[in-house]
Amino acid sequence: MTAPADTVPPAGTGAGLRARLLRALSHPSMQARAARFPFLRRKVRREGEALFDLVQGFVSSQVLLAVVELRLCHRLMEAPAHPADLVATTGIPCDRLTQLFQAAAAVGLLRRRRDGLFDVTPRGAALTGVPGLEAMIAHHGAFYRDMGDPLALLRGDGPTELAELWPYVFGPGRDEDPVRARRYSRLMEDSQALVAQDTLSAVSLSGVRRLLDVGGGTGVFAEAAATVTPGLRATVFDLAPVVDAARERLDAGAHAGHIETVAGSFRSDALPDGHDAVSLVRVLYDHRDDTVAELLARVRDALPPGGRVIVSEPMSGGAVPDRATDVYFAFYTMAMGTGTVRSQARIAAMLRAAGFEKVRRHRSGRPYVTSVVEARRR
Numbered sequence: 001m002t003a004p005a006d007t008v009p010p011a012g013t014g015a016g017l018r019a020r021l022l023r024a025l026s027h028p029s030m031q032a033r034a035a036r037f038p039f040l041r042r043k044v045r046r047e048g049e050a051l052f053d054l055v056q057g058f059v060s061s062q063v064l065l066a067v068v069e070l071r072l073c074h075r076l077m078e079a080p081a082h083p084a085d086l087v088a089t090t091g092i093p094c095d096r097l098t099q100l101f102q103a104a105a106a107v108g109l110l111r112r113r114r115d116g117l118f119d120v121t122p123r124g125a126a127l128t129g130v131p132g133l134e135a136m137i138a139h140h141g142a143f144y145r146d147m148g149d150p151l152a153l154l155r156g157d158g159p160t161e162l163a164e165l166w167p168y169v170f171g172p173g174r175d176e177d178p179v180r181a182r183r184y185s186r187l188m189e190d191s192q193a194l195v196a197q198d199t200l201s202a203v204s205l206s207g208v209r210r211l212l213d214v215g216g217g218t219g220v221f222a223e224a225a226a227t228v229t230p231g232l233r234a235t236v237f238d239l240a241p242v243v244d245a246a247r248e249r250l251d252a253g254a255h256a257g258h259i260e261t262v263a264g265s266f267r268s269d270a271l272p273d274g275h276d277a278v279s280l281v282r283v284l285y286d287h288r289d290d291t292v293a294e295l296l297a298r299v300r301d302a303l304p305p306g307g308r309v310i311v312s313e314p315m316s317g318g319a320v321p322d323r324a325t326d327v328y329f330a331f332y333t334m335a336m337g338t339g340t341v342r343s344q345a346r347i348a349a350m351l352r353a354a355g356f357e358k359v360r361r362h363r364s365g366r367p368y369v370t371s372v373v374e375a376r377r378r
């Protein structure tokens with residue numbers, strides 16, 4: 001497709017040159033002509049590879065899912081194997097299993113050795129070791145079905161499967177089911193350690209005596225905060241069924257005496273006071289702007305002047321769109337029904353509107369794990 005002529009800026013300007021390059025690249029004969037010029041040849045090839053990468057992304061993800069479901073990396077960590085060795089246990093014919101091994105090697109999870117056996121690569125080993133990653137991949141079936149018709153998802157047509165998995169986003173009446181609360185809490189709990197690690201390396205809690213972790217799940221962040229901040233006492237505030245699971249977990253841990261749990265809903269209940277900092281870890285991106293604005297107002301009311309709020313979650317790249325957050329998390333939260341990824345600038349603006357100041361943005365080295373914004377109550 002070529003751009004209409006009237007949208008092309010005048011020749012000689014930077015924008016004009018760029019528009020001409022884009023027009024040239026979009027011309028079908030360009031692929032053949034570019035072969036004659038080394039610079040263009042390289043550019044066309046790079047763009048071709050990048051486009052093909054986008055085209056085949058879903059297939060790679062499904063290869064990853066098959067690898068996870070068969071626990072292939074776990075099996076090959078024990079000993080290198082030939083696909084034929086796994087036919088009986090997987091029930092997959094040898095020729096197809098060989099194709100899966102080849103594909104897993106092509107995406108860097110396995111290595112094909114000269115003797116025809118396969119073993120795991122460092123990436124394949126990391127897949128088995130990153131807490132929560134395999135559980136996250138395994139639950140993607142629901143997300144991919146929601147993504148099956150992206151235009152329907154964008155238009156907001158019909159129910160989504162992810163909305164069923166995260167029922168609390170719709171508030172009272174949908175947020176009390178203990179079975180579903182356990183299921184989503186376990187999913188979050190597994191990945192919470194990494195998020196806690198990045199959050200606590202972005203912000204120091206030194207000077208904080210009492211931390212309130214709102215939507216704190218089963219207390220993994222509160223425990224991590226207590227571990228790195230001697231003397232810290234924490235309160236985990238979450239919905240009743242989640243708090244029951246949190247209490248069970250925390251009572252078996254090292255910080256049981258320093259971490260309280262309070263059941264309630266931040267939609268309808270005042271937050272417990274007596275804390276000098278409030279954390280919101282992977283909470284805001286689940287909710288619409290009006291819910292977030294009300295929640296931030298409650299956080300402000302629970303804090304003394306100068307009290308800190310810490311927001312930690314994957315954030316949009318904003319002016320510099322980011323592949324992990326503006327693609328994956330944006331569509332994931334959209335499929336949940338009410339969520340959205342916000343940029344640090346947008347969260348900062350919402351914090352200021354709620355009565356916070358001295359906003360600091362900490363861009364993490366792993367935006368796909370989390371980014372952090374903190375502020376003080378005016």
Ligand SMILES: C[S@@+](CC[C@H](N)C(=O)[O-])C[C@H]1O[C@@H](n2cnc3c(N)ncnc32)[C@H](O)[C@@H]1O
Nearest residue numbers: 168188192215216217238239265266267281282
């Ligand atoms: C995505 S999870 C994050 C949990 C934890 N902070 C973490 O990062 O693993 C969101 C949490 O917010 C809690 N939540 C949702 N709506 C809530 C409400 N109205 N009041 C209190 N907690 C709520 C959920 O139960 C869940 O534990």
